[in-house]
Amino acid sequence: MYIIDRFEGDWVVIEYERQTFNLPxxxxxxxxxxxxxxxxxxxxxxxxxxxxxxxxxxxxxQVFKD
Known part of the structure; x- marks a missing residue:
């Protein structure tokens, strides 16, 4: 289950299996x-x-032309 833990400015902190990660x-x-x-x-x-x-x-x- 992905649960919205909190919002931090333009980011949302998601909790998943006792860990958190950020998404825009x-x-x-x-x-x-x-x-x-x-x-x-x-x-x-x-x-x-x-x-x-x-x-x-x-x-x-283009960068590596002969």
Whole structure:
């Protein structure tokens, strides 16, 4: 269970299995309050990953021209 422990400025402190971590507050819905249980879902965006990899290759070719 992910529980909102507190808000600190633009950050929210989440408690999970007796440990805490910070997330940007903007990732939570505006109605979220201290003590609320939240769900977190993380996935890989394959299309965005491919775009980033191509951008890096393009920049590397520009920087390391023969």
């Amino acid at each position: 507050r903007q990732l939570l819905p505006p109605e979220a309050l201290e003590g609320d249980v939240v769900t977190i879902s993380i996935g890989v965006d394959a299309k965005a990953t491919a775009t980033v990899k191509e951008d890096i290759k393009r920049l590397a070719r």
